[in-house]
Amino acid sequence: MLKTKEGHTHRVHKSGITKRANKVRAGLALWLCLCLCAWSATASEDAAGKSKDVVRYGDFGARGDGVTDDMEAIVKAHAYANQHGLPVRADAGATYSMGGKDRTAVIQTDTDFGSARFIIDDTAVENHRSPIFLVPSEQEPFALKDITSLKRNQSRIDVSLPGSCLVRVTNSKEKHFIRYGANQDNGASQTDIFIADNNGNVDPRTPIIWDFDHITGITAQILDKTPLTITGGHFTTKANQAESTYSYYGRGIAIRRSNVVVDGLTHLITGEGDHGAPYGGFINISSCANVTVKNTVFTGHKTYRTIGSAGVPVSMGTYDILVGNAVNVSFVNCSQTNDIKDGTYWGLMGSNYCKNIVLDQCVFSRFDAHKGVANATIRHSTLGYMGINAIGCGTFLVENSTVYGNSLINLRSDYGSTWRGDFIFRNCVFVPACGRPVTASLIGGSYSGQHDFGYTCYMPETITIESLHIDDTNHPDNYRGPAIFANFNPKFIDDSYVEKYPSIKTREVLLKKVTSASGKPLRVSDNPYMFRDVIVRSVEDR
Numbered sequence: 001m002l003k004t005k006e007g008h009t010h011r012v013h014k015s016g017i018t019k020r021a022n023k024v025r026a027g028l029a030l031w032l033c034l035c036l037c038a039w040s041a042t043a044s045e046d047a048a049g050k051s052k053d054v055v056r057y058g059d060f061g062a063r064g065d066g067v068t069d070d071m072e073a074i075v076k077a078h079a080y081a082n083q084h085g086l087p088v089r090a091d092a093g094a095t096y097s098m099g100g101k102d103r104t105a106v107i108q109t110d111t112d113f114g115s116a117r118f119i120i121d122d123t124a125v126e127n128h129r130s131p132i133f134l135v136p137s138e139q140e141p142f143a144l145k146d147i148t149s150l151k152r153n154q155s156r157i158d159v160s161l162p163g164s165c166l167v168r169v170t171n172s173k174e175k176h177f178i179r180y181g182a183n184q185d186n187g188a189s190q191t192d193i194f195i196a197d198n199n200g201n202v203d204p205r206t207p208i209i210w211d212f213d214h215i216t217g218i219t220a221q222i223l224d225k226t227p228l229t230i231t232g233g234h235f236t237t238k239a240n241q242a243e244s245t246y247s248y249y250g251r252g253i254a255i256r257r258s259n260v261v262v263d264g265l266t267h268l269i270t271g272e273g274d275h276g277a278p279y280g281g282f283i284n285i286s287s288c289a290n291v292t293v294k295n296t297v298f299t300g301h302k303t304y305r306t307i308g309s310a311g312v313p314v315s316m317g318t319y320d321i322l323v324g325n326a327v328n329v330s331f332v333n334c335s336q337t338n339d340i341k342d343g344t345y346w347g348l349m350g351s352n353y354c355k356n357i358v359l360d361q362c363v364f365s366r367f368d369a370h371k372g373v374a375n376a377t378i379r380h381s382t383l384g385y386m387g388i389n390a391i392g393c394g395t396f397l398v399e400n401s402t403v404y405g406n407s408l409i410n411l412r413s414d415y416g417s418t419w420r421g422d423f424i425f426r427n428c429v430f431v432p433a434c435g436r437p438v439t440a441s442l443i444g445g446s447y448s449g450q451h452d453f454g455y456t457c458y459m460p461e462t463i464t465i466e467s468l469h470i471d472d473t474n475h476p477d478n479y480r481g482p483a484i485f486a487n488f489n490p491k492f493i494d495d496s497y498v499e500k501y502p503s504i505k506t507r508e509v510l511l512k513k514v515t516s517a518s519g520k521p522l523r524v525s526d527n528p529y530m531f532r533d534v535i536v537r538s539v540e541d542r
């Protein structure tokens with residue numbers, strides 16, 4: 001019974017109370033269900049990494065069993081991490097299989113591969129040029145207007161920039177690096193790359209190295225300021241079985257961002273047979289600045305042969321490291337799994353259009369600069385059977401290092417054996433041709449003077465050699481002692497020979513504490529006429 005304010009009483013049926021209670025319960029249940037759904041969605045998002053402040057491949061379905069193709073999960077994990085600004089960490093002890101699908105994981109946040117293993121299967125791929133991982137810049141390049149020419153060593157460009165930028169300039173009307181020999185070609189457009197600040201001041205460490213009478217393209221890209229780190233990881237590539245032609249495989253880590261550190265990575269190669277296509281670098285660095293690779297182990301690729309552009313058989317260059325259009329790139333405490341004296345494997349690295357490459361505490365089969373490097377440094381390192389190969393400009397410094405190449409440094413003859421600048425060698429050991437009996441020469445190369453490379457060719461203006469020991473213990477019976485210069489042109493022995501495209505010869509060689517195991521003194525060259533004007537003196541005589 002229910003009593004009202006007026007004192008009346010009414011009978012309340014239990015069925016009415018029950019109906020109202022059921023409605024309340026139903027509403028409450030619906031509210032709880034909605035809350036649970038919202039919590040479940042949040043929990044799912046948290047499971048994907050947000051609540052843990054780190055993204056793991058397993059959160060996106062990676063099995064890590066070494067059998068299942070985990071590439072799709074890895075792509076999704078990095079996409080989520082990029083969206084939310086979270087680091088990525090591989091699952092400890094996992095082995096991720098990465099098949100041949102045309103998929104690339106984009107790295108825009110710090111990534112720790114840790115102790116995880118990655119198996120990259122190149123035996124059947126959809127796109128051999130597509131990288132497994134891409135590290136892109138967050139900054140887009142933009143065109144610079146009203147700059148119609150540049151001069152070598154110009155200190156400033158007349159433009160205001162939003163910050164320090166990587167500037168790239170081309171002139172398609174002029175061809176450089178017109179290659180000579182078995183891989184001959186018609187050259188490439190005149191190109192340069194340098195850093196300029198917001199006022200257009202050119203960083204003196206990355207000078208403009210060419211005169212540009214015309215400019216057909218010039219762009220700038222702001223340098224990424226925040227460091228991005230990639231650490232750990234044990235990668236194994238199952239080598240491709242493709243035809244041995246110049247179809248470069250690029251299924252590795254492509255770095256296109258400035259200010260990147262790669263630390264503690266290992267790359268191995270399995271399954272190489274009697275043929276295969278070459279590789280364009282497991283670590284491929286391009287169009288960026290300020291990149292350091294350290295504490296990393298690489299593997300040289302087996303050398304295969306093909307028919308070159310001149311119609312004759314050639315060995316194909318194939319690389320585990322390739323650097324192009326990049327400045328300030330360093331390799332620190334890096335090595336390779338192959339014997340650096342084993343000619344079965346191609347030299348480890350190559351580079352084009354670079355400035356300020358540094359090898360520090362590295363053990364590599366080769367240093368190589370194809371289409372020029374401006375300034376290079378090799379210190380506390382060991383170079384194997386392919387030695388040091390370069391053309392370029394600026395200062396090339398080699399110190400506290402051992403070189404096993406055919407020469408202490410070889411100026412690439414296919415690009416004119418040119419170096420416009422200086423060489424400095426300090427506290428080094430040179431073991432000619434890995435100790436085989438050869439006539440030792442310090443500066444290797446050749447130059448006929450009959451081919452137009454697209455530029456005037458130079459030999460280093462000054463060569464300074466301090467504290468060098470030449471281990472020429474093994475030498476031919478008719479050995480007359482080590483030479484400073486190789487015989488660059490056996491035909492150029494008197495004034496009857498005319499260089500159609502004359503090269504600028506070395507001005508001065510400065511020597512201090514140069515010794516040889518044979519006990520024989522250092523000579524100028526087997527071709528003294530070609531180097532007749534070179535001044536050779538000890539440093540004490542200056």
